[in-house]
Amino acid sequence: MELPQVGPHEVGPHAGLTRCIHLQSKAMAVYGEGFTADPDFQNDLTDFTCLKTGRPLGPDNGPANLTQCCNAERDCYEEY
Amino acid sequence: MKNFTYYQPTSLSGVLKVLDEAAGKAEILAGGTDLLDRMKEYISQPEKVVSLVGFSGPFKEISSIAGHPPTVTIGAGVKLVNIAESELLRPYPALTSAAAQIAGPQIRNMGTLGGSLCQRNRCWYFRDEHVQCLLKGGRRCFAHDGENQYHAIFTQGHPCVIVHPSTLAPPLMVLGATCDIRSHKAQRQIPIEQLFQAPVKDGQREHTLAPNELLVSVTIAPKIPPGATLRNASYEVKQKETSDWPIVQASVAYYTEAGGQVAKGVRIALGHVAPTPLLSPAAAKVLEGQEVNEKTASAAAEAAVEGARPLSQNAYKVQQLKVAVRRAILLASGAKPYWEG
Ligand SMILES: Cc1cc2nc3c(=O)[nH]c(=O)nc-3n(C[C@H](O)[C@H](O)[C@H](O)COP(=O)(O)OP(=O)(O)OC[C@H]3O[C@@H](n4cnc5c(N)ncnc54)[C@H](O)[C@@H]3O)c2cc1C
Numbered sequence: 001m002e003l004p005q006v007g008p009h010e011v012g013p014h015a016g017l018t019r020c021i022h023l024q025s026k027a028m029a030v031y032g033e034g035f036t037a038d039p040d041f042q043n044d045l046t047d048f049t050c051l052k053t054g055r056p057l058g059p060d061n062g063p064a065n066l067t068q069c070c071n072a073e074r075d076c077y078e079e080y
Numbered sequence: 081m082k083n084f085t086y087y088q089p090t091s092l093s094g095v096l097k098v099l100d101e102a103a104g105k106a107e108i109l110a111g112g113t114d115l116l117d118r119m120k121e122y123i124s125q126p127e128k129v130v131s132l133v134g135f136s137g138p139f140k141e142i143s144s145i146a147g148h149p150p151t152v153t154i155g156a157g158v159k160l161v162n163i164a165e166s167e168l169l170r171p172y173p174a175l176t177s178a179a180a181q182i183a184g185p186q187i188r189n190m191g192t193l194g195g196s197l198c199q200r201n202r203c204w205y206f207r208d209e210h211v212q213c214l215l216k217g218g219r220r221c222f223a224h225d226g227e228n229q230y231h232a233i234f235t236q237g238h239p240c241v242i243v244h245p246s247t248l249a250p251p252l253m254v255l256g257a258t259c260d261i262r263s264h265k266a267q268r269q270i271p272i273e274q275l276f277q278a279p280v281k282d283g284q285r286e287h288t289l290a291p292n293e294l295l296v297s298v299t300i301a302p303k304i305p306p307g308a309t310l311r312n313a314s315y316e317v318k319q320k321e322t323s324d325w326p327i328v329q330a331s332v333a334y335y336t337e338a339g340g341q342v343a344k345g346v347r348i349a350l351g352h353v354a355p356t357p358l359l360s361p362a363a364a365k366v367l368e369g370q371e372v373n374e375k376t377a378s379a380a381a382e383a384a385v386e387g388a389r390p391l392s393q394n395a396y397k398v399q400q401l402k403v404a405v406r407r408a409i410l411l412a413s414g415a416k417p418y419w420e421g
Contacts, residue, residue, distance in 0.1 A: 044185060044189070045184070045185050045186055046185065047184050047185060047322045047323070049321065049322075053417075054321065055181070055321050056180055056181055056321060056322060057177050057180055057181065059417060061173040061176075061177045061313065061411065062173075062176070062177070062180070063164045063165060063176075063177075063180035064180075065185075067165070068165065
């Protein structure tokens with residue numbers, strides 16, 4: 001499916017926040033910063049993965065998702 | 081799906097009254113992620129379905145996380161995503177990391193604590209409408225001689241070799257949780273390990289609640305002396321990292337006293353290896369009073385698999401369980417995690 005390209009974090013509650021460089025999802029892998037146009041993302045259905053652990057948990061054992069991985073206070077956070 | 085009567089009481093007492101009158105012919109509906117599947121597949125055919133939706137909002141006892149660590153109460157209606165992301169539960173990564181790994185976002189946004197603890201098992205013979213296994217009035221457990229790669233490895237004395245499906249149960253067990261259970265006329269508190277049983281026939285569930293009882297909340301209250309530090313973690317070995325149950329799981333909790341490195345009050349629980357989540361006193365004993373390192377963690381892991389009797393296709397789970405126990409212990413200790421080389 002052809003997705004419209006939008007800039008980084010232009011939609012949703014995370015707009016303007018910088019995420020951790022290790023956060024990944026399928027839509028990010030395919031569409032890059034256009035991932036916010038992915039219908040799954042827009043419906044809060046994205047399965048995120050931490051690239052460091054390969055799991056839905058970060059190295060600190062906390063959840064890997066866009067809300068939690070924009071939190072620069074997490075020990076494992078590395079700016080994108 | 082068989083026809084049923086739908087109830088949506090607006091109070092806790094309303095739920096308990098319907099359950100009491102239904103005399104075992106009702107199912108509680110929380111997020112519905114397990115129950116609706118079963119109803120569609122004709123595995124469960126309740127005459128009455130009692131929804132918790134109507135009262136989950138205003139009734140804090142079932143829908144909130146409250147307290148002050150180390151004592152925190154989680155309502156049975158709290159969503160899995162809210163357990164995973166709770167600030168109040170941050171001292172309990174054994175529990176929050178387990179919640180964060182359940183299924184995918186859809187299930188975590190709908191599924192609840194009560195539903196996770198009271199869900200039915202995932203044995204494919206049980207879940208197949210056409211198979212009359214022990215738990216559906218049949219005479220045998222087909223997994224014993226059949227396809228049993230995901231089944232129990234602690235099988236001794238178990239005519240049915242399902243594994244308990246809840247990944248929240250082992251962390252709650254190591255964190256010393258108790259359950260608040262209510263019926264129309266009574267209320268009782270039990271340690272969470274007493275919530276589970278190994279079912280052997282039709283009509284029995286994987287939990288010990290009576291048909292007219294509701295799990296209202298679970299309270300975590302790990303026993304640690306003042307000034308001590310609680311350490312806890314869970315580790316799951318999974319075939320795929322999303323949308324599936326783990327193959328094996330281990331949870332561990334212990335405390336260290338100020339300035340000390342020695343593990344005390346050790347509790348280790350094993351998941352997905354027996355019809356109930358299992359506390360492993362043998363593994364805990366090996367770690368008790370020891371400094372946690374690769375050597376002591378491995379020794380505890382060896383002890384955890386003592387007594388395992390795998391089936392024809394699942395001996396591999398014995399090795400995986402050792403890995404899960406060792407990694408859970410090392411994670412709890414704050415040792416460098418395995419993915420950092
Ligand atoms: C693809 C997939 C992967 C999954 N992976 C995991 C996993 O890794 N770990 C895991 O633990 N779970 C896993 N699950 C199961 C999921 O956690 C459960 O479906 C969910 O927690 C059930 O919660 P619910 O609120 O939707 O329960 P419901 O479906 O509403 O209820 C489930 C059962 O519990 C009973 N019940 C619910 N609340 C109460 C209560 N308060 N008191 C008494 N009885 C109650 C109901 O009567 C019903 O029989 C997975 C599910 C799917 C679909």
